[in-house]
Amino acid sequence: MNKEKDLGNVTETSPLCKWQQVMERIPLSMGSLRTLPWYVGASQVLGMACVVITGVWMGHYHGGYAWDGSAQEFNVHPLCMVLGLVFLYGDAVLVYRVFRNESKRSVKILHALLHMMALIISIVGLVAVFDFHATAKISNMYSLHSWCGMLTFVLFILQWLLGLGLFLFPWASAQLRSWYLPLHVFFGLLLLAMSIGTCLLGITEKLLFSIMLTYSDFAAEGVLANTLGLLLVCFGVMVGYVATREDFRRPPNPEEEALSVHFKTLFYGDFTLS
Template structure:
């Protein structure tokens, strides 16, 4: 009886099940990745055109300084962050060390670009005598950014420059993956809150939503 029960969970059977289950997913993975890149680039381009063409362009002084903020946050905390999450699936056959470095570099690029975006919006608010941290978008965005920095630093300490034991790393890995995906969702949500807020402040009382203004669409 025990032998029969063991045969049901034998590693070879688990491997066969995993292979049969994941093979179709792996075959279609390139299409999903390509689709994500198209959508990601489209988000960055649309945000860039919106701020650059419809909202007065880009500058580091004056009213156009604010426009740097949405573009940087979408580029950093949505597009590059999303790509950093994908590298472990896209480059699953490469050496783990190389993928770790790429993962960390993409996060670092996202961090630097996001800092530029935050500096731009705080400078703009200071110059225009606008209060800081006054909206739901402000608090959600700042919470997301702080947690993103903490997640990146913990990832460096646990995995890229590992000071922790193998047992501790294996314990933290599921948490790192979970909070990485959660923070990506929070980044997208914060960006959507910010875009909605900017539209309402810019267009409310000027153009009705049901007129299908290009910026609303």
């Protein structure tokens, strides 16, 4: 016998009741939420420090920036990759924690736009290094850094396209989105870790090319670059912590889900939430 419990106009089998049951299972501690801005603020300080130190490293120790095929054009590469595939990408991961009560569709659009900015900036960084290699007659894609970087970049594009297709536009069914969401979250954090790991490989490679003879003597450039590596790791850890902490999750909103259902019905007819 299918027992239904009256909750005004809501039954146990209705989507609204399911949302109420989900909300009851989510522990929301106001004391814990008060710490969220501090964690997010710390992540931004770490991320901006990474970008600034990268800029100083390439600008002060390697002659600045140019777009003429010279070594200064190569310097655009690390700056763009740290800015795009680490800092902006990390911020894209955080938007669902920072904007917990804003319209979910607006947050989705911001999430997608930050990814698009990260993609454009990283493309500039890739073009810079390939153009420098072509001018200097240096082989491409021979190092572990380049292999890991290209794999990360390709997976990043796939992740972004799948996210656009499944979550931002209304064609995907609720069942498909529900199935893919855990994968999207997992690969989002995995790609951030891969981006940071690739940066660490690139930092080491650049130092060995530049100051191999003095690196072991704690040369100032080496200390600065090592500091950058540690800050990149700290940024990734902070973003991962905020993104995975259960009581920082965005609270479910039954009204937004109802609007999503009605919007999708206009395109595909009636369907049932699982």
